[in-house]
Amino acid sequence: MKYQIISSSSKGNCYIYNQDLMVDIGVAFNKIKPYLNNVKLILLTHRHSDHLNIKTLKKTLYESPNVKVACGRFLVKQLVDNGIEKSSIYVLELDKTYDLGKYIITPVMAIHDVPNFGYKIIIKKDNYKIFHITDTGSLSHIEAKDYNWYSVEGNYESNEEMERRIVEAKKKGEYTYLQRAKENHMCQIDTLNWLDKNKGVDSKYILIHQHEGD
Numbered sequence: 126m127k128y129q130i131i132s133s134s135s136k137g138n139c140y141i142y143n144q145d146l147m148v149d150i151g152v153a154f155n156k157i158k159p160y161l162n163n164v165k166l167i168l169l170t171h172r173h174s175d176h177l178n179i180k181t182l183k184k185t186l187y188e189s190p191n192v193k194v195a196c197g198r199f200l201v202k203q204l205v206d207n208g209i210e211k212s213s214i215y216v217l218e219l220d221k222t223y224d225l226g227k228y229i230i231t232p233v234m235a236i237h238d239v240p241n242f243g244y245k246i247i248i249k250k251d252n253y254k255i256f257h258i259t260d261t262g263s264l265s266h267i268e269a270k271d272y273n274w275y276s277v278e279g280n281y282e283s284n285e286e287m288e289r290r291i292v293e294a295k296k297k298g299e300y301t302y303l304q305r306a307k308e309n310h311m312c313q314i315d316t317l318n319w320l321d322k323n324k325g326v327d328s329k330y331i332l333i334h335q336h337e338g339d
């Protein structure tokens with residue numbers, strides 16, 4: 126399976142699987158322009174601007190009107206209010222499974238400060254299974270056994286490290302959003318533990334959406 130990471134961090138997220146399936150579009154248009162000839166479907170996770178750059182999405186659909194967007198109901202109003210045609214949008218419900226051409230897609234719940242989906246994706250042709258999730262405080266409610274590919278958030282190293290930094294900031298009387306980051310994002314140790322429980326011997330994985338600086 127061919128995959129491309131256009132961007133992966135709190136500065137911007139955009140991933141392309143199998144050349145034609147994009148997940149999130151939180152980047153400037155010129156970054157994705159070279160790939161647009163192939164892209165057919167864009168899965169959106171949530172409304173934060175590092176995942177959804179509405180200007181880029183509009184421009185993409187303007188240049189490639191056949192591209193479809195799939196997302197949770199919670200994003201539809203924002204898209205339509207920004208001039209995106211309803212006919213371009215597949216509205217997805219949590220935990221339901223959809224047959225979308227080359228792909229079978231099932232949204233799963235991410236634990237975040239706004240509604241957010243992770244995605245179970247199956248490439249129908251060869252039954253290749255992909256699990257993709259970012260911006261979640263927990264994974265323990267999700268099972269995705271023996272997938273071929275996992276792209277899972279590993280935002281910061283460990284809870285202990287995070288606690289230390291929070292205490293330090295408080296001692297100095299500094300405002301810190303680390304507590305919020307801790308509740309809304311996965312630490313790498315927990316992600317790796319979850320992967321150990323779910324991945325099979327031949328599974329591949331990458332940790333995405335890693336924390337950059339403060």
Ligand SMILES: [Zn+2]
Nearest residue numbers: 135173175260
């Ligand atoms: Zn994010």
Ligand SMILES: [Zn+2]
Nearest residue numbers: 171173237260
């Ligand atoms: Zn977010």
